[in-house]
Amino acid sequence: MLNVVLMNPEIPHNTGAAGRLCLATGARLHLIKPLGFSLDDRQVKRVGLDYWKDVDLQVWEDWPSFQASMLAQGSRMFFLTTKTDAAHWGMSFQDGDCLVFGCETRGLPESLLAEHPDSCLTIPMLKGSTRSLNLATSVGIVLYEAVRQVGLE
Template sequence: MRIALYQPDIAGNVGAILRLAACMGVGVDVIEPTGFTWNDRKLARAGMDYADAVEVTRHVDWTAFAAQARGRIVLLTTSGAVPLPEAMFRDDDILLLGSEGAGVPAPVHDRADLRVRVPMRAGFRSLNIGISCAIVLGEAMRQRGWPVADDR
């Protein structure tokens, strides 16, 4: 399983997702351009020393990412057709999150093999992408038998 970030805008969110990925043992794809420089100190601060423990692959654009993507693309979206409790995940899923400001464009939305939304109370638009990522990744890993070695 992997996490893919489509043109993320906020370095701190990416850093937090890198930390999540390190702790859960999943790789991260970053689809550029980003709204910050890769060496932004906010990225380093949010990722802490965990970021070095993540397999990160940067892609120059959506076309480059899509050409090498192996597995089912699962888009996390507020307009998703499948509520999270009904979604069934696979080991090769790529959890795709759009940019904080714009989400993903229609061609990317249409390319997704599965569109999932996190149900929430009426009147609220969306969650932070890091929070959404953690909720969906946690459910996906729970379904797959939580494939993380707890070596404490």
């Protein structure tokens, strides 16, 4: 199983859309608090439609708790950022990998990226075209590349 991790998501519809992507691929969705909305928010449920109840969802109080649990399971972590040149499609993904995405307005903390420079990946874009992509779009791009490599079960 692949793991999609949203650290401090702020926009409910992005989380709902990521949940649907996870459900469609058999991935687990991890949300790291604080969240910028309530999981009972109608926008999360609207985007997730009647699928939201079926999403394999884990909510974590903080990053250290999540990281300790996943590392104990032997999961590798990949941090998606615009602050690297390493393309996501150059990585050989494996079952159990964690795809970690930051919040919509700030991305991942600089300190986290600095701690894991060899695990940072980006979605290549034309220079000067845009600063970044929508969070749910980014999740879909990277998740489906990982699924292409690992396969659906």
